[in-house]
Amino acid sequence: MQGDMAEPAEIVKGCMVIKPNGYAVWEIIQRELDDRFKATNHQNCYFPLLIPESFLHKEAEHVEGFSPELAVVTIAGGKKLEEPYVIRPTSETIIGHFFSKWIHSYRDLPLLLNQWANVVRWELRTRMFLRTSEFLWQEGHTAHASHDEAVEEVLRILDLYAEVAEDVMAMPVIKGVKTRAEKFAGALRSYSIEAMMQNGLALQAGTSHDLGQNFGKAFNVQYQTKEGQLDYVWQTSWGVSTRLIGGLIMSHSDDKGLVLPPRVAPVKAVLVPIYRKEEEKARCWKRRTASPRKWARRWTIARVRRPARSSSTGSGAACRW
Amino acid sequence: VPVVMELGPRDLASGNIVLKRRDTGTKEVVPQAEIAARLPAALEQMQKDLYNAAKQRLRDNTVVANSIGEVESILSDVTAEKGGGKFVMAHLKDDPACDARLKEFKATVRNIPLVDEFDGAGQVHCHGRGGGPAGGDRQGVLATRNGFTRIRKGLAHIRVNPCPSVAHNTYLVEDMPAGNSVRHPPEGKILTLPGKESGVE
Numbered sequence: 001m002q003g004d005m006a007e008p009a010e011i012v013k014g015c016m017v018i019k020p021n022g023y024a025v026w027e028i029i030q031r032e033l034d035d036r037f038k039a040t041n042h043q044n045c046y047f048p049l050l051i052p053e054s055f056l057h058k059e060a061e062h063v064e065g066f067s068p069e070l071a072v073v074t075i076a077g078g079k080k081l082e083e084p085y086v087i088r089p090t091s092e093t094i095i096g097h098f099f100s101k102w103i104h105s106y107r108d109l110p111l112l113l114n115q116w117a118n119v120v121r122w123e124l125r126t127r128m129f130l131r132t133s134e135f136l137w138q139e140g141h142t143a144h145a146s147h148d149e150a151v152e153e154v155l156r157i158l159d160l161y162a163e164v165a166e167d168v169m170a171m172p173v174i175k176g177v178k179t180r181a182e183k184f185a186g187a188l189r190s191y192s193i194e195a196m197m198q199n200g201l202a203l204q205a206g207t208s209h210d211l212g213q214n215f216g217k218a219f220n221v222q223y224q225t226k227e228g229q230l231d232y233v234w235q236t237s238w239g240v241s242t243r244l245i246g247g248l249i250m251s252h253s254d255d256k257g258l259v260l261p262p263r264v265a266p267v268k269a270v271l272v273p274i275y276r277k278e279e280e281k282a283r284c285w286k287r288r289t290a291s292p293r294k295w296a297r298r299w300t301i302a303r304v305r306r307p308a309r310s311s312s313t314g315s316g317a318a319c320r321w
Numbered sequence: 322v323p324v325v326m327e328l329g330p331r332d333l334a335s336g337n338i339v340l341k342r343r344d345t346g347t348k349e350v351v352p353q354a355e356i357a358a359r360l361p362a363a364l365e366q367m368q369k370d371l372y373n374a375a376k377q378r379l380r381d382n383t384v385v386a387n388s389i390g391e392v393e394s395i396l397s398d399v400t401a402e403k404g405g406g407k408f409v410m411a412h413l414k415d416d417p418a419c420d421a422r423l424k425e426f427k428a429t430v431r432n433i434p435l436v437d438e439f440d441g442a443g444q445v446h447c448h449g450r451g452g453g454p455a456g457g458d459r460q461g462v463l464a465t466r467n468g469f470t471r472i473r474k475g476l477a478h479i480r481v482n483p484c485p486s487v488a489h490n491t492y493l494v495e496d497m498p499a500g501n502s503v504r505h506p507p508e509g510k511i512l513t514l515p516g517k518e519s520g521v522e
Contacts, residue, residue: 170372172379174408176432181420194431196379200406202431251375252344259344261371262323262364269360270322274329 002249003258006128014126014133018242022129024266025245026136030116032168033138033240036160042112042140047094049117050085055093059218062092065185069121071133087120092186092211092237095141096219103233105224106145110153114140129246130203137241143221143233147212150234154208157238158191161206169244170261171195171251173205184237188212197250205247208238323367324360342367383408389422396426410434 005022009015018026034044050073056063066089073085088094095113103111120134140157144150158175165173173193183190187209195203215221216232225231252259262268327339327348338356340349340363351359386392386409395409413419413430420430 166372170368170375172372172376174379174432174434175436176434178432179413179415179417179420179430181417182430182432191435192432196375196382196406196408198378200382202406202408202429204431252371254344259371260323262368265323267322268364269324269326271326271328274327 002253003260005245005249005258008128014123016128016132018136021266022245025248025260025264026242028264028266029164029168029244030138032164033160034114034116036164037114037138037140040112040156040160042114042142044115045113046115046117047088047091047098049088051088051091051094053084053086055097056086058093058096059186059215061214062186062218066090066121069123071120071122088117089119089121090237090239091115091117091119091139092141092215092235093219096215096221096235099141099143099216099233099235100219100221103143103221103223106226109143109145109223109233110149111143112140112153113142114138127246129249130243132242135241135243137239139237139239142236143216144235145223145225145231145233147210147234150212150236151210154189154191154210154236154238157236158193158206158208161208161238161240162193164240165193165195165205165244165247168261168263169248169251170263171205171247178207184209186211186214187237188214195247195251197247198253199250201250203243203247203250205244206238206240209236211235211237324363326356326360344371379408382406383410385409386411392423392428393426396428 003021004019005025006016006018009017037044053072056066056070069089071087073087074081076085099111102108116136116138118134118136119139123131123133126132142150142153144153162173162175165171173195175193176191178184178190178192184207189210191208191210192204193206195205197203211234213232213234215235221233221235222230223233248260248264249258252261323343325341325343327341329339332338332353336353337350338353340351340356340359341347342349342363344367349359349363384395384407386395389411392409392411395407408431409428413423413433415433423430
């Protein structure tokens, strides 16, 4: 794996280990996204990993779409469960359930939530970062009083995703609407950003769904309108995942390996001393150890990391970095 | 690491330092005193260059098709041997039957772009049509052996599958022949991400 970012778990089918180098990139992407979510008034929260199986059946298209990929817990604490739990493939259903408890009036809207979580979708063909059975992502879930407002939210998030992809990850994307055949199971309309990898392959890098009132109806999320009527809420959901890291690698890497755009690089620059003789080494070290901190203080975007002494041996060190 | 700063005995003597960019491999000798300004500038430039290169690649590999025949001919031309996929812009009705039709060409419909930036004058290399500007009025074109003649407003954005033997196309990088070319850069092992050894299976 390039840049020692991850490796296949092997002992767990279809899963991967994200190693420190890969996780550091994920943390940067997370930060970029999360700051933008917060700036647009979203709040983070967390819902359970396990979802009662019956919940998935409440929205017909949804269960049809996700059934083939579900992992189900049937035994817990040594006993067979009366009702199995599915491990979340996505959380529209369980969040719909809680929305119905929390939303009563137009004053409760809009409700703008996001969760950072892992999900499981049992995939037959898996590929590192691009498609693994378990992956990390964020899923936003919002409820609105009108369809217009929901669509506005869906497009706002699509723009936000495109901005992070293009400005931070240097990965140009095409924003668009999914066809009916390809839309999210249970959505009215799905929007996506699509990127092209260096080899010409397409990558769906993020999706934002206009759920209409489908989940509102399935989970009975009703609210009292300003006029005193009861109506179902209009919902959205949207997500990007660790697949973005796959897109990043396949967008920029070359035959020497990983190339990271500076803004997503955990280490943006290194200082490598080059020397042949011991005495030169000593001088380089002196200069090197004296310099970085002084420089770092004056830089706004660059952070300097000093590699461990033992790992720096002449010009070979430069190659490694 | 995007930028490596190399400091050797010669640099110590001259008061310079070498900035080496990871993407282009270019080296820039700058006075140590200016490093505080030059390093951030080099990082910014690299960020921009990577984006522009990727954008150019996207443009170069996006073509416009005016009929289902063109779609088919573009697709038959885009094989693994010839180097990977393309985005094809074509008018398409939003109907699952149309998606299915394109799957026969081993393509998947990606999305219907909100902004049609690839159909503007001079922006697109229309490989199927000799490279002229794609121009506005292309109504009523995507036509049809199985009768879907109605055109949805907007463009469908179709991904051509370079690996005709496999249905689940997007990730099958390792099915491309070794040393197969990717346009940028022209050769190499960059496709190791989902390689057979490293792929999770």
